[in-house]
Amino acid sequence: MLLCVAVAIVRMKDLLAVVMLLGVYGLLSASFFVTMDAVDVAFTEASVGAGISTVLMLTTIAMTGRNESAPPYKHLLALVLVVMTGALLVYGTMDMPYFGFAEAPANLHVAPRYIQDSMAEVGVPNLVTAVLASYRGFDTFGEVMVIFTAGLGVLALLGLAKPPKDGDAEIDLLHDKLHEQHLVLRVVCKMLIPFILLFALYVQFHGDFGPGGGFQAGVIFAAAIILYGMLFGLSTARRVINQPLVLLLSGIGAMLYGMVGVVSMLKGGDFLDYSVLLSDPIAGQHLGILLIELGVGITVASVMVIIFFNFAGRIEYLQRKRSRDKQG
Amino acid sequence: MIVGLYNYWIVVILMMIGFYIVIAQGNLIKKIAGLIIFQTSVFIFYISIGKVDGATAPILADQFSQYSNPLPHVLILTAIVVGIATTALGLALIVRIKEAYGSIEEDEIQEKDNQEC
Numbered sequence: 001m002l003l004c005v006a007v008a009i010v011r012m013k014d015l016l017a018v019v020m021l022l023g024v025y026g027l028l029s030a031s032f033f034v035t036m037d038a039v040d041v042a043f044t045e046a047s048v049g050a051g052i053s054t055v056l057m058l059t060t061i062a063m064t065g066r067n068e069s070a071p072p073y074k075h076l077l078a079l080v081l082v083v084m085t086g087a088l089l090v091y092g093t094m095d096m097p098y099f100g101f102a103e104a105p106a107n108l109h110v111a112p113r114y115i116q117d118s119m120a121e122v123g124v125p126n127l128v129t130a131v132l133a134s135y136r137g138f139d140t141f142g143e144v145m146v147i148f149t150a151g152l153g154v155l156a157l158l159g160l161a162k163p164p165k166d167g168d169a170e171i172d173l174l175h176d177k178l179h180e181q182h183l184v185l186r187v188v189c190k191m192l193i194p195f196i197l198l199f200a201l202y203v204q205f206h207g208d209f210g211p212g213g214g215f216q217a218g219v220i221f222a223a224a225i226i227l228y229g230m231l232f233g234l235s236t237a238r239r240v241i242n243q244p245l246v247l248l249l250s251g252i253g254a255m256l257y258g259m260v261g262v263v264s265m266l267k268g269g270d271f272l273d274y275s276v277l278l279s280d281p282i283a284g285q286h287l288g289i290l291l292i293e294l295g296v297g298i299t300v301a302s303v304m305v306i307i308f309f310n311f312a313g314r315i316e317y318l319q320r321k322r323s324r325d326k327q328g
Numbered sequence: 329m330i331v332g333l334y335n336y337w338i339v340v341i342l343m344m345i346g347f348y349i350v351i352a353q354g355n356l357i358k359k360i361a362g363l364i365i366f367q368t369s370v371f372i373f374y375i376s377i378g379k380v381d382g383a384t385a386p387i388l389a390d391q392f393s394q395y396s397n398p399l400p401h402v403l404i405l406t407a408i409v410v411g412i413a414t415t416a417l418g419l420a421l422i423v424r425i426k427e428a429y430g431s432i433e434e435d436e437i438q439e440k441d442n443q444e445c
Contacts, residue, residue, distance in 0.1 A: 048412045
């Protein structure tokens with residue numbers, strides 16, 4: 001299935017179809033991850049691959065046009081190169097352990113320790129959360145910083161979408177009229193959005209025990225806000241969501257994560273060693289994981305919201321520029 | 329049996345499809361789509377390595393004794409979110425390129441660059 005969709009993506013000329021197929025592709029790979037027992041990953045991929053990435057691609061082609069004009073060139077050479085690389089890689093897999101083999105080297109290194117000792121050391125049933133937040137807390141900190149930096153990069157490239165001034169009420173009116181057409185969608189989503197937000201919070205704080213955690217919760221939370229922005233118009237969404245506050249929150253989330261590390265250092269432990277946070281090491285671990293997951297959730301959600309608002313704001317900016325050019 | 333390696337072959341094929349799009353197609357958005365496919369193939373590679381036959385999802389419970397390897401899950405979970413953040417950065421660059429050059433086709437951009445020199 002995945003292969004069929006991927007091949008279709010290569011052949012498609014219409015970029016809108018490509019984007020839609022990528023959404024299907026994301027959902028398919030999410031269901032594949034469920035069959036591979038990676039429920040947390042499937043969670044993330046479903047909301048990112050089928051949700052947010054599709055929206056972002058759509059806003060981009062709204063600005064750049066949906067048709068691919070240039071004919072593919074260097075066809076044969078590229079194909080030969082790709083087939084050769086593929087053949088070499090397949091040759092390389094001959095030495096790999098078989099699929100699902102429990103004694104494979106990858107499953108013998110640190111995984112047994114995580115599975116056997118983490119209940120005593122960290123005390124969190126969801127092993128993925130335990131490894132993500134505690135054993136590999138340092139790594140996750142780096143990832144959060146990368147996300148934060150990417151958010152800043154988008155901000156720098158597309159500029160802060162400034163709230164429209166009164167003179168542009170005409171365009172706002174046009175937008176609102178457009179959005180009024182989707183009455184059914186608006187009513188249904190208005191009912192759904194609170195539950196999506198609630199679900200995001202559940203995923204956030206239940207991540208220790210079931211599949212979930214800061215990354216997934218952040219993405220789901222942002223998806224709810226993006227849905228609102230798409231259906232009720234950007235100007236309405238701006239009134240509800242304070243842009244500078246979101247910007248501040250993305251920094252606060254990253255800082256919260258770092259601060260937990262600094263506090264544990266001040267308490268005499270290593271950076272991000274939560275056991276020293278409270279007198280009981282297990283309770284300390286729980287507190288630390290809760291706090292850093294909260295930091296991750298805040299950062300991811302606000303960065304996603306920032307990215308969406310900047311993309312959508314850019315469209316609005318271009319439209320306004322075009323209408324001003326016409327008038328002038 | 330050599331068929332036991334099929335998961336790697338699927339990964340290789342997907343990866344090569346993504347690679348082909350990146351090198352052979354001129355449209356920048358198509359290239360991003362290729363990168364996403366490439367990226368997903370790496371995710372699938374990691375996750376399929378962590379799969380253990382007869383094991384269950386790595387959430388501890390009394391009735392299970394065998395779990396899949398949680399480490400690849402952690403790595404990929406964060407990689408997905410980082411991936412969307414960097415993809416957004418790439419798309420933002422494309423939007424600016426379109427504004428500056430009026431095109432998102434690689435050869436047209438190249439031509440305009442040459443004219444300016």
